[in-house]
Amino acid sequence: MRILSLRRAASLGVATLLGLGVAGALGSSPAHAKANSQVSVVHGIPGQPVDVYVNGKKTIPDFQPGKVAGPLSLPAGQYDIALTKPGDAVADALLTVDDAEVPGDANISLVAHLNASGEPALTPFVNDTGKLAAGQARLIVRHTAAAPAVDIRAGGEPVFEGVTNGKEGQADLDAGSVSADVVLAGGDTRVLGPADLDLKEGTATIVYAVGSAEAKSLDIVTQSIDGLHSAPGGVPSGDGGRADGNGSLPWYGVGAIGILLAALGLSRPAHARLLSRR
Amino acid sequence: MTSPSGTPRIRPGRALLLVLLGVTMTVVAGVGACRSQPADDFGAPLTSPSAAPSAPARVPVRDGAPQPAAAVDVPSRLRIPALGLDAAVDAVGIDASTGDFAVPPRVDRVGWYRYGPGVSAAAGSIVIAGHVDSAAEGKGAFFRLGSLKAGDRAVLTGPDGRHRAFDVVARERYRKAAIPLDKYFARDGAPRLTLITCGGPFDARTRHYRDNVVVTATARA
Numbered sequence: 001m002r003i004l005s006l007r008r009a010a011s012l013g014v015a016t017l018l019g020l021g022v023a024g025a026l027g028s029s030p031a032h033a034k035a036n037s038q039v040s041v042v043h044g045i046p047g048q049p050v051d052v053y054v055n056g057k058k059t060i061p062d063f064q065p066g067k068v069a070g071p072l073s074l075p076a077g078q079y080d081i082a083l084t085k086p087g088d089a090v091a092d093a094l095l096t097v098d099d100a101e102v103p104g105d106a107n108i109s110l111v112a113h114l115n116a117s118g119e120p121a122l123t124p125f126v127n128d129t130g131k132l133a134a135g136q137a138r139l140i141v142r143h144t145a146a147a148p149a150v151d152i153r154a155g156g157e158p159v160f161e162g163v164t165n166g167k168e169g170q171a172d173l174d175a176g177s178v179s180a181d182v183v184l185a186g187g188d189t190r191v192l193g194p195a196d197l198d199l200k201e202g203t204a205t206i207v208y209a210v211g212s213a214e215a216k217s218l219d220i221v222t223q224s225i226d227g228l229h230s231a232p233g234g235v236p237s238g239d240g241g242r243a244d245g246n247g248s249l250p251w252y253g254v255g256a257i258g259i260l261l262a263a264l265g266l267s268r269p270a271h272a273r274l275l276s277r278r
Numbered sequence: 279m280t281s282p283s284g285t286p287r288i289r290p291g292r293a294l295l296l297v298l299l300g301v302t303m304t305v306v307a308g309v310g311a312c313r314s315q316p317a318d319d320f321g322a323p324l325t326s327p328s329a330a331p332s333a334p335a336r337v338p339v340r341d342g343a344p345q346p347a348a349a350v351d352v353p354s355r356l357r358i359p360a361l362g363l364d365a366a367v368d369a370v371g372i373d374a375s376t377g378d379f380a381v382p383p384r385v386d387r388v389g390w391y392r393y394g395p396g397v398s399a400a401a402g403s404i405v406i407a408g409h410v411d412s413a414a415e416g417k418g419a420f421f422r423l424g425s426l427k428a429g430d431r432a433v434l435t436g437p438d439g440r441h442r443a444f445d446v447v448a449r450e451r452y453r454k455a456a457i458p459l460d461k462y463f464a465r466d467g468a469p470r471l472t473l474i475t476c477g478g479p480f481d482a483r484t485r486h487y488r489d490n491v492v493v494t495a496t497a498r499a
Contacts, residue, residue, distance in 0.1 A: 042342065060337050069339045135372030135393065175371075175393065177347055198347040201371075201393035202465075208342070221342030229393065231459035233377040238476030239485045240411035243421060255307030262300025265293045 034104025038071035044113035044144050044210030045120055046217040053082040053090050062086045066210075068223045076104030081122060083112060095120045109223060113144035113210055116165040123166055127204065129225060134232045137175040137199035140206040142168040147213035149185035154178040154197075161185065175201035182209055182218075192218050202229025321428055321448030321494065351396025353434040356388055356406055360430040365419040367406065367434075379474075385409040385418035394463055397436040402465040404434070407474040413485065420475035424449065424491045432471055432495050444471040444495035451477055451489050462492060469497040 041052060043065050052060035052069070060069045079100045082093040095112065100122075102108065107127040115121040125142060132138055141152045143163045152160040152169065155178055160169030162185045181193030192209060199205050204225040211217035353367045370389035373380040382389045388408035395402035409418030430446040452458070462472045471494070478489030 041337075060339065063339065066342045067339050068342045069337050072337060134377060135374070174374075195344050196346070197344055207344075220344065222344050223342065224345075227465070229463075229465065231463035232372055232379040232391075234454055234459075235379045235381065235407045235474045235490055236376075236476070236486070237379075237381045237407050237420065237474065237490075238410035238412065238418065238480075238487050240413045240416065240418075241480035241482060241485070241487075242411040242417060243477060243487070244480040255304050258300045258303025258305075258307060260300065261303065262297045265296025265298075265300060 034076050036073040036075050037102050037106045039074050039108045040070035042068050042111040044208050046211045049086050050083040051086050055080050066221050074102050097122045111144050114146040118146040131230050132228045134230050136172045138172050138204040140170040142208045145209040145211050150182050151185050152182050154180050319450045353390050353397040355435040357433040361422050379407050381407045385412045385415040388419050397434050399469050403472045405472045410475040423475045426493050443498045446495045448494040450492045457490050471495040
């Protein structure tokens with residue numbers, strides 16, 4: 001009986017451990033699993049509202065050109081993405097991308113745009129969400145228009161030169177407002193802008209050139225990612241020394257004199273007694 | 279005045295007086311030394327995140343047109359009745375040469391960190407830093423910042439002339455090398471006012487204080 005009950009206890013224990021183990025495995029993701037990615041969707045095809053399907057599910061209905069949707073929080077993996085005219089079936093999609101790879105723990109912009117030859121395309125860009133130094137802002141520009149190579153200028157000075165469709169440039173700048181325009185590469189023929197961009201501190205401002213040069217539908221779409229700020233390096237706020245916390249030094253002096261006086265007072269009667277004993 | 283034996287005699291009263299005086303001085307000095315130590319820290323700054331918005335049913339969609347710069351939310355004055363302080367507030371950023379907070383050079387003015395939350399912010403830490411003193415101008419607006427107590431009031435005046443009151447909940451002192459600045463410059467969490475100055479021992483050679491004194495005050499409902 002005793003052996004049996006022990007055995008039963010043991011098996012119960014094993015079952016419990018297994019149960020806990022399984023529950024633990026289910027409850028917590030494995031150590032190597034990555035965090036979800038944040039996926040924004042940018043609509044840069046002029047004149048064509050769409051429904052966006054992700055893995056066959058309508059995710060962004062009636063998505064208008066010039067708008068930015070999301071971010072969606074998606075686990076790493078492969079996704080089937082389709083764009084349809086609003087209300088159309090997925091089978092009649094305008095544009096489909098199967099098995100689009102979404103890495104883990106990334107910030108991604110999925111851009112519906114025209115390629116260099118004016119065909120609709122869906123291009124993923126990975127956004128740099130690295131921390132910015134205090135006082136800085138990040139400017140990212142992306143050429144997603146049916147247009148030739150361009151220069152992007154800020155305050156009249158070229159910042160990014162010779163950018164072609166599907167390419168991007170980025171720079172960390174002092175936060176503030178800049179007047180930006182887009183010209184044909186190497187020249188002064190303005191194709192876009194000027195537009196005032198508020199480059200907010202601690203924020204990435206992403207500017208997409210969209211549309212078609214031929215159809216005269218070039219425009220810009222902007223997206224911003226905040227929360228990239230850092231604290232200042234320090235707060236130096238005094239060089240006079242008047243507020244030194246060590247104001248107790250004079251008191252130590254007074255205390256020392258007091259102890260000396262007390263010692264003197266105590267020693268004198270003893271001295272007198274010695275004298276009187278003679 | 280002399281004893282019968284002819285030797286000079288010290289009256290015990292005089293010796294007693296000396297002893298008493300000495301003991302009194304020692305005690306007074308002890309109390310003084312203790313009182314001149316900076317007061318202990320109290321409280322903890324709020325870092326609890328603001329309530330997370332519930333998951334939206336629909337994917338949020340925003341317009342991609344360039345956004346104009348948001349209206350400035352600059353405080354114009356800071357008043358702390360307990361210190362008799364009423365100081366002008368400058369909007370300041372970063373000292374480009376050091377990467378440090380650009381505290382206004384004039385010691386009677388204080389600086390609001392213009393990249394962080396503004397006076398009417400619904401979340402995050404509104405940061406104002408001021409000089410404790412300067413070699414050139416003497417005592418600064420925040421000379422006695424470290425003597426603030428829990429419950430003391432600080433009032434910011436907004437650009438519209440309206441006031442926003444805050445109650446002191448914490449005072450902390452950190453070595454500059456160890457101060458958790460990210461916490462004090464957070465842009466999320468409960469709305470609060472963070473006041474920063476220098477303190478602690480002064481290094482006369484480098485002309486720097488060792489510590490920062492930080493007072494946190496929560497927005498009144």
